[in-house]
């Protein structure tokens with residue numbers, strides 16, 4: 462594959478400078494990648510200036526939510542790198558989501574080239590402080606102009622990127638246990654990274670904020686008994702010095718951070734169990750002091766400690782540590798690997814050569 466570069470993209474890069482406050486997800490790199498699917502095949506990948514896109518009001522993504530996305534990061538702490546972290550795993554999950562949403566598979570080389578090129582061309586804009594990064598957002602939307610409920614025959618694959626500070630400005634989370642609404646059901650779309658799953662979580666997130674919480678803990682759709690995950694993160698706890706996380710089912714998004722932490726825990730000799738976790742048993746073990754730590758993990762959040770779990774009626778269950786020793790050690794190890802300060806397992810990091818223009 463060779464990347465086509467629109468001349469205006471180079472002008473956009475030369476004219477761009479980072480604002481003083483970058484936040485998370487609000488400062489956007491001045492270029493984006495684009496590749497169109499029509500007549501049964503994906504076309505040429507092109508880098509164009511970042512900007513609004515034109516869609517027909519009848520295009521299917523606007524009505525039937527036929528779309529998927531990914532989220533990954535490139536790090537350039539203290540000028541080293543940029544380093545991409547396990548982006549082949551994001552490519553695999555992207556195509557897993559594509560299959561579930563009746564979107565044609567995107568060739569691996571297009572995904573990888575798009576992600577690597579936006580990192581290379583955004584290299585100058587990646588913040589250098591530990592915890593900051595370039596947050597990269599690949600996505601596919603259904604663009605066919607037709608109101609019939611059937612899979613689109615036209616799609617746009619795009620990649621945008623956002624120079625970003627840490628996701629959670631505050632250090633820890635107060636988490637609402639959602640006992641009524643559910644995020645995913647067996648046979649549904651829970652393992653796909655598709656917008657509808659997130660849209661369905663928003664009502665609870667409004668309720669959570671009104672009640673003084675910052676995030677939601679979802680339980681299984683069938684029984685509302687077993688912990689699944691948070692709205693954009695996986696969940697871990699430490700019970701009797703054992704790291705526990707819900708085992709993957711067809712309703713939980715298989716997080717790449719989750720998978721990385723499982724590997725790191727094994728390397729650090731931290732006892733680990735992937736198992737079904739009953740919410741009421743976990744609450745009991747928090748109350749009697751057996752569960753001492755809990756945290757959320759994901760690309761954006763890295764590891765963010767859970768300070769307390771709580772109910773809609775205001776009852777709360779506080780964890781012993783603001784950030785416990787196991788959470789802290791895993792976070793330090795993961796971030797050191799991602800930022801290129803420590804050697805990680807084979808193939809986790811790819812160094813990208815900054816582009817010259």
Ligand SMILES: Cc1ncc(COP(=O)(O)O)c(C=O)c1O
Pocket residue numbers: 532690691692693694695714715716717718719758759760761
């Ligand atoms: C619903 C959900 N669960 C878990 C995660 C964590 O996945 P990852 O570690 O690959 O970012 C995410 C974020 O992508 C998510 O959206």
